[in-house]
Amino acid sequence: MENWPRKFGLVERRKKTQADQEFWRNQDRYYRVTSEILVAKQSYDGLLTWERRTAVAAAVGLTVDRAVVAGRAAARLWGIDVLSEDRTVELLHTDGKQAGSRRTWPPNVLYRRGNLHAAEVYEEHGMRVTTIPRTLREIAARHGVLEGLVSIDSARTKWPELTRETLTEKLLEGVRFAGKARVREAIELSEPNSGSxxxxxxxxxxxxxxxxxxxxxxxxxxxxxxxxxxxxxxxxxxxxxxxxxxxxxxxxxxxxxxxxxxxxxxxxxxxxxxxxxxxxxxxxxxxxxxxxxxxxxxxxxxxxxxxxxxxxxxxxxxxxxxxxxx
The missing domain is CATH 3.40.960 (Endonuclease; Chain A)
Structure with a gap:
């Protein structure tokens, strides 16, 4: 996974000390991506739309302590294409844990209910995201066959070892979940060499x-x-x-x-x-x-x-x- 926080120059406000006087003096040079993550305006203004969505996903990933970035946002962090430009960052908790009241959720964040096992979580660069198989499953199951197909096609192009047989085994076998038929159809329609x-x-x-x-x-x-x-x-x-x-x-x-x-x-x-x-x-x-x-x-x-x-x-x-x- 690419080091998105470094690529976008994300700044963790909580890690800044009083000694970082230049940072504190120049707050007007930053956008607040989350309550704790900032990014230089000059840097952010030059980003493409998909890069901005990825920056938001990375910022939320750096901010949450127990939740895991999932769905479209996780796909963006993995470098997998998504069809939607929705900037909402979907989150899951592991082992049946649930989020607090919706009133306490930060902006642009959506906590999903679902069983997420520790083995389906990947951690790198200070962010916790769902594994590639779980990410693809979430998109197809929750957002439909077409959105799932776009991301599965992208993943198959990026990782040729993801054949239909492999995807069927990793995404479908041994588990029960809502939207399973949509995931199955997306896998069946997928191709290994889609251009976009x-x-x-x-x-x-x-x-x-x-x-x-x-x-x-x-x-x-x-x-x-x-x-x-x-x-x-x-x-x-x-x-x-x-x-x-x-x-x-x-x-x-x-x-x-x-x-x-x-x-x-x-x-x-x-x-x-x-x-x-x-x-x-x-x-x-x-x-x-x-x-x-x-x-x-x-x-x-x-x-x-x-x-x-x-x-x-x-x-x-x-x-x-x-x-x-x-």
């Missing part, structure tokens, strides 16, 4: 829509565009329909270089793929949300492409996700 939460959500929506005409769905599919050139595309449907997904950071002018250079590169890539006879649909987060007419724009475009494309895929097959590893 956006890709995972798109794949999930395509799978759940059960659109007529879809025979195969392949992720991170290789498209050969020349003797020594190929591209990996986010999603390939029926071997000819390419879905390219653009996340929030691709055109921010910083993460992937200047916006103009990114646009030129993406256009050249798209033309090269189209020259192989493929059709390309570009989509972003906004195309995965339900519009006013009750439809999801990405699915509408896919359905239209499947109806209009002259090439027919073999009949008599069922939709499947191409996956060479479990």
């Amino acid at each position: 939460p956006l890709e995972t959500k798109a794949r999930y929506l395509i799978r759940k829509a059960d659109l007529p005409g879809i025979e195969t769905v392949e992720i991170q599919a290789r498209i050969d565009t020349g003797p020594d050139e190929y591209f990996l595309v986010d999603i390939l449907i029926n071997g000819w329909l390419v879905i390219e997904l653009d996340g929030r950071f691709k055109l921010d002018g910083t993460t992937f270089g200047s916006t103009d250079a990114v646009l030129r590169g993406e256009r050249a890539r798209e033309v090269a793929i189209q020259n192989t006879g493929k059709m390309v649909i570009r989509s972003g987060w906004e195309h995965l949300e339900t519009s006013e007419d009750g439809q999801i724009p990405l699915l509408v475009r896919i359905e239209a492409a499947l109806r209009s494309h002259p090439v027919q895929t073999p009949r008599g097959q069922t939709m499947r996700t191409v996956d060479k590893t479990a």
Whole structure:
């Protein structure tokens, strides 16, 4: 686990002494993340949204004495992607202990009820968090299949040894808990090579829509565009329909270089793929949300492409996700 307190420069107020005069004189230079944890304004203002959420999770982790950071907040501390931007930090107590009255809870903190064993707790850098298996289980069980799938996909990409079989053993076997069916479905739908939460959500929506005409769905599919050139595309449907997904950071002018250079590169890539006879649909987060007419724009475009494309895929097959590893 990364040392987030050091990375973000979190300051534990209770550890400062009267000798730290510069700190006490310059309180206006800090934001108060929790009642006991501060962070320099200059540092915090430069953080991305996901980094700020992680900083809050780390601050709460440093503050609580008996509780354990769980759910989405724990995933952030493990470096696992989460779908939601909710900054609430979920906490659990071990061995059946319960939190006090809700009126005593700090802001942005939610204590969950549940059986958490000592073996499901990991401690490092002054923070106690749920183990990776328990973290993934909490997200899927409490927040639904899609959120669980995003985090499980991310974990499988980060740790290839987390196969479906391994996840089933670690998350499901030998325990009873609410939301077990959701966890099982998230594991079954997971893939070892998802490129991003956006890709995972798109794949999930395509799978759940059960659109007529879809025979195969392949992720991170290789498209050969020349003797020594190929591209990996986010999603390939029926071997000819390419879905390219653009996340929030691709055109921010910083993460992937200047916006103009990114646009030129993406256009050249798209033309090269189209020259192989493929059709390309570009989509972003906004195309995965339900519009006013009750439809999801990405699915509408896919359905239209499947109806209009002259090439027919073999009949008599069922939709499947191409996956060479479990």
